[in-house]
Amino acid sequence: MQSLIEELFLQAFANPALNAREDQARIALSELCSAGDRLAVSTDSYVIDPIFFPGGDIGKLAVCGTANDVAVSGAQPRYLSCGLILEEGLPFAMLVRVVQSMAATAQQAGMQIVTGDTKVVPRGAADKIFINTTGFGAIPARVDWGVHQIRQGDSIIVSGTLGDHGATILNLREGLGLESELASDCALLAPLIAPLLHIAGVRALRDATRGGVTAVLHEFAAASGCGMEIVEAALPLKPAVRGICELLGLDALNFANEGKLVLVVAPAAEAEVLAALRQHPLGRDAAVIGHTLERQQVSVVGLFGVSRRLDLPLDEPLPRIC
Template sequence: MNTITLAHGSGGQAMQQLIGQLFMRAFANPWLDEQEDQARLPLAELTARGDRLAFSTDSYVIDPLFFPGGDIGKLAVCGTANDVAVSGALPRWLSCGFILEEGLALATLERVVNSMAATAREAGIEIVTGDTKVVPRGAADKLFINTAGLGAIPATIHWSAASLTPGDLLLVSGTLGDHGATILNLREELGLEGALSSDCALLSPLIEALRPIRGVKALRDATRGGVNAVMHEFAASSGCGMALQEKALPLKPSVRGVCELLGLDALNFANEGKLVIGVAREAAQQALETMKAHPLGRDAAIVGEVTASAGVRLCGLYGVKRTLDLPHSEPLPRIC
């Protein structure tokens, strides 16, 4: 049997075999081994680490499934784990729901599952509960994944966009738009394969390095909608304005090339391994140096500041300020 059939999602023998031979082996852990309808996890492991539970979910529908720098499986682990991690929590457990299209090559599913398992293992995350559905050919495109993630937020950490005040500085952890430009290049066949690679990465090691710094006030990972969307979220939550400096934005030459070619702004491009941080001015230098000393933050930069006057603005290379609206939509569907 080389392809997924409807029987693999039916609750019968074929599904049991797929679960036993693929998922249980790849994700092996004691919670899955119990084979109950739910994982039963020790609450003490969470209360030893914090006082609040961080809980987040994302579905992944990216097209194509494999791309330079990652694949839908790696993305499904990193994306949700990052949404848990930006609260200050260490991501610990994930659930995983597959929606498979009848006819999907089993080898494709195996490659994705093994990538999820490897990414999770490296991060100390366990995939503890799951579900598999199969829909008839044409009712879904190949493979969708949903993950939900859990971790405990240390009692000392209270990061929140609402706490930002005028004068705070805004930092990014590296070059912008790498993921969006990579997918755009593949889908539009721009022919820049060699130069572009997704930044898909688990950010919790970098976030752990930032945790001890007093003055770190708000963290987000800039995914769909890019840094611009995070700026608008920061502005809405804090009631302040956000002013970015165009010349300070770290951009890879290849990403700049894609932007110029298509007349698009990398600030709106999706990232899958980049933090946006709001920091009290006096802690900004320490946060910047901490990030630069970490492999995930080598290209970190101070890119702007929180202002009293509302709105999101970009100060251009020649000193001209312009308002950054939140676009009605991103350039690309199925970017993540």
């Protein structure tokens, strides 16, 4: 089994660093240094349930999610490690499908999976498959995006409809029967981000995954000391997502996304950033949803013009969402 798995990975992920079969991948630092001056590194474990869902699967998610966390720094994600924890008895065909999805997504992203590890645990000690990926890339020397750049009066932009991933998983788990109308937005964001590297006034980017836009706004507020005020009427939402939220009394701002950016940009850069985002299919529905304030708080202006605090949800809204 172990050797079968190794052959599977070596075939699916083949690249010089992996093929060398050493205990560690060896990557020429000159390649990274020619692309930038800082190494961007991000890690995530993926435990999503179910592992296959409309719009993706745990393998695609494990590549996109980590690649996106690297890409929002301005780096081009280049390399990935992959650690798998498999439950004994996982059907081999299921593993093959996940691995092939990882390989295809990595290839699409121009990333190499350079090193990996597999652990098989007895039945019941894990649920089917967990994947950790750690991603690397170099941040171009001229780019310095981050929460330290955020200023009062900046514009807050999202790159598209909100909550698609969270609503899709919720629908599957709760059997709401909206499969035909919902799909995860799981996607590689680096191509959407690339044109922004050349626009002055981009302050900070995050992808709004677990915890949704609410979590990102709270992170931005806490780290920058600025307030974040968004406008409910400005939020791009798909009708099916809006429907689920109304039905269950939930807020799409708290739903996970797997292919959506939250951006803070200088007012002067707003039009150029919006235009750049909308030129890409993933950014077609990009919209300004609010702006930053002086006093640190996170608030939303409702449909009747009244501003209310946007608190972090007390509970994890949905376990194993990613």
